Amino acid sequence: MEIAKVRQDFPILFQTVNDEPLIYLDNAATTQKPKQVISAIENYYAHDNANVHRGVHTLSERATRQYEEARETVRAFINAASTKEVLFTRGTTTSLNWVAQGFGDQVVEAGDEIYVTALEHHSNLVPWQQLAKRKQARLVYLPL
Ligand SMILES: Cc1ncc(COP(=O)(O)O)c(C=O)c1O
Incomplete structure (x- = not known):
């Protein structure tokens, strides 16, 4: 893994703290977000935000589809047998x-x-x- 390249994805790391480049290790408490995630979240709230699994209108269907696609992405990433094994929680x-x-x-x-x-x-x-x-x-x- 090219750390310098990966750091480029995290806008929050483009700052100094105590005159040193920021290094963040408190990931168990809160992870920093790469620009791809920040942009996906912004895009979601700007275009698709709605209740998931509880509506039949267009935005709700879009939100539900993206939510379930994320579940499938996670399933494939952890090599789970079924999306039923993937639960999203608060933490x-x-x-x-x-x-x-x-x-x-x-x-x-x-x-x-x-x-x-x-x-x-x-x-x-x-x-x-x-x-x-x-x-x-x-x-x-x-x-x-
Ligand atoms: C080391 C460590 N483990 C677990 C947790 C709990 O995480 P969550 O806030 O997702 O319940 C924290 C939260 O600060 C943590 O620092």
Whole structure:
């Protein structure tokens, strides 16, 4: 990967902070957007913005089509078998809660052990703590 070339796609990196070129590493919290994404979002709001899956008018159909095309793009990218495996959520916290409550509630039984590391972000700790409590399972902290 040519880092210098990739950086050109991110307008936000065209600035200095503390007299140094900006380097951004807080991607787990919020990722920066490349110009292609910024332009797609601007284009969407300027031309197609409408309710997805809840309308029969032209804009709603366009918005729904693009939403489902994005799901297919993601499916192909992660090599999933079906678009039904691709769910869009607000972020990591919501996603992990869904996994812990959906998958976790189905497979974890009393006495089971759930492994996390001692360095988890809250979003990957609280859902498992709650699952362990619900199921009388044991949360085990792997040392680093
Ligand atoms: C390291 C790390 N993991 C997970 C999260 C949670 O992400 P989200 O805001 O998508 O729930 C954050 C949010 O700041 C984070 O910094």
